[in-house]
Amino acid sequence: MASTAAIAAKLKKKHVRVKHQKVKLFRANEPLLSVFMWGVNHSINELVHINIPVMLMPDDFRAHSKVRVDNHLFNKENLPSHFKVKEYCPIVFRNLRERFGIDDHEFRESLTRSQPVSVETPGRSAARFFITSDKMYILKTLTSEEVEQMHALLKQYHPVRLVREMLVREVSSLNYRKYDLKGSTVDREASTKELEKDLPTFKDNDFVKDGTKVHIGEPAKQSLMETLTADVEFLTRLHLMDYSLLLGIHDITRGNTETQPDPAGMSGDSEEEDVEIYAIESHESAPQPEVYFMALIDVLTHYGVKKQAAKAAKTVKYGSSADGISTVEPDQYGRRFLDFMNQAIV
Known part of the structure; x- marks a missing residue:
């Protein structure tokens, strides 16, 4: 029978491998x-483990999930060891993704396979914007007021189909001009700083000065204007304004011979990918062949006390030009926006 000392000696020679929990790493250059x-x-x-109900209940639009993580297994170079994540209305947004035909697995891969890349945007907003590595989604940080506004309008938004966001992957990689259009004229031209960018965002006065038009023909125009009108009427009912039509115009002729600089530092589009593109081709009678990408953006600005005060200040400053300022009542904003689009689309 082996002695206690002999057993202890064997145990000392034995190498014990500790199995650590496998943790998926999310490497990014900042904790956010x-x-x-x-x-x-x-x-x-x-x-994945929750069945989406056929009919969403009022509580689903007020719900949120919150998780707090205190995990020493995370390498601080990859993830903080202490953080909290809060998701608003998870069932509602899962339902919206299903309605738009967005597969959850593909959605997760777009957002987590590689870190989103920060992109510069025009305007005075303090919000930060990011684009996913596959260029399928743009991410925007929201203020607490904007989160509250989104929460308030979500129940009304859910049964309505707004214009889909443009496919950012295509717009950011093709040869195109980009416009942010509100239908107003005061201070609505690209700044000198904006014009220094490889891909500047032009505005209403630039659009008019360039003589730009969206050449899609009468049937397509009628369909698009019906969609835009329905969306604007919906936003007006919610007392929202200050939204824009983001328009990307891809010149097919130039696109065949040139490669446009990529602001996110990523390569261009691949013809092998089977991706649905939300775009409209120009009519055969157009001066040149083009493809138009469009989306309504910045739809969370409520016409409250701050905007009313801003309107008063601008009215005093610009006097008779006040009708062209961007800060006006939602009804007036919507009518002016649609009038501008009706002139811009031919």
């Missing part, structure tokens, strides 16, 4: 993005 990627992955994985 790492936590965001972790949160999206966690949320999608949790929702």
